[in-house]
Amino acid sequence: MTGTPHTIDYIELGATDLAAAKQFYTAAFGWEFNDYGPDYAGIKLPGGDTEFGGLNPSHAPSPGGPLVLIHSDDLDATLASVKDAGGVVTDGPYVFPGGRRFHFTDPSGNGLGVYQHQA
Numbered sequence: 280m281t282g283t284p285h286t287i288d289y290i291e292l293g294a295t296d297l298a299a300a301k302q303f304y305t306a307a308f309g310w311e312f313n314d315y316g317p318d319y320a321g322i323k324l325p326g327g328d329t330e331f332g333g334l335n336p337s338h339a340p341s342p343g344g345p346l347v348l349i350h351s352d353d354l355d356a357t358l359a360s361v362k363d364a365g366g367v368v369t370d371g372p373y374v375f376p377g378g379r380r381f382h383f384t385d386p387s388g389n390g391l392g393v394y395q396h397q398a
Contacts, residue, residue, distance in 0.1 A: 285357075289348040290332040291392070293340035300334045315376045346382070347391045354379050354395035361393065 294300035301320055304310040313321035313330060318337065321330035338346055351357040354372060361383050362368065369390065371381030380394035 284350060284352045286350060287347055288350050289330070289394070291335050291338060291346040291348060292332065293338040293345070294334040294336045295339060297334055297336045304334075319376065343388075343390055348380070349391060349393045351393050351395050354381070354393065357393050357395075 292300070297317065297320060301312055304322070305312075311323045312334070313323060313328060315321065318335075320334045322332040322334065323329065324331050332345075335346070349357075358368070358372060358381055361381075365386050366383040368381055368383045372379050373381070375394070378395050378397040380392055382390060382392045384390050
């Protein structure tokens with residue numbers, strides 16, 4: 280996946296039970312998935328393998344809603360920018376299948392993530 284820097288291009292939904300979540304979204308909407316083992320499933324765009332989102336059991340659903348992910352071409356520079364702007368890093372940076380990412384809260388408490396695709 281490649282995206283335009285600093286745009287929202289991926290939404291991650293928390294899943295308390297990955298298998299049940301996949302079954303629900305397949306039955307309800309006909310969604311198909313790219314499986315990355317027992318801990319993650321990417322939600323495919325219709326007609327291909329490109330993903331628009333994912334199901335992530337390590338991020339439990341919360342009153343705050345889904346995790347919005349922002350693409351970056353330079354994760355370390357974006358990390359510095361987020362900190363400089365007053366964001367609070369809550370997780371990472373860490374490696375995930377396909378690249379690196381970190382999570383943060385903005386000054387209002389909204390949780391977001393930033394990722395860089397692995398070259």
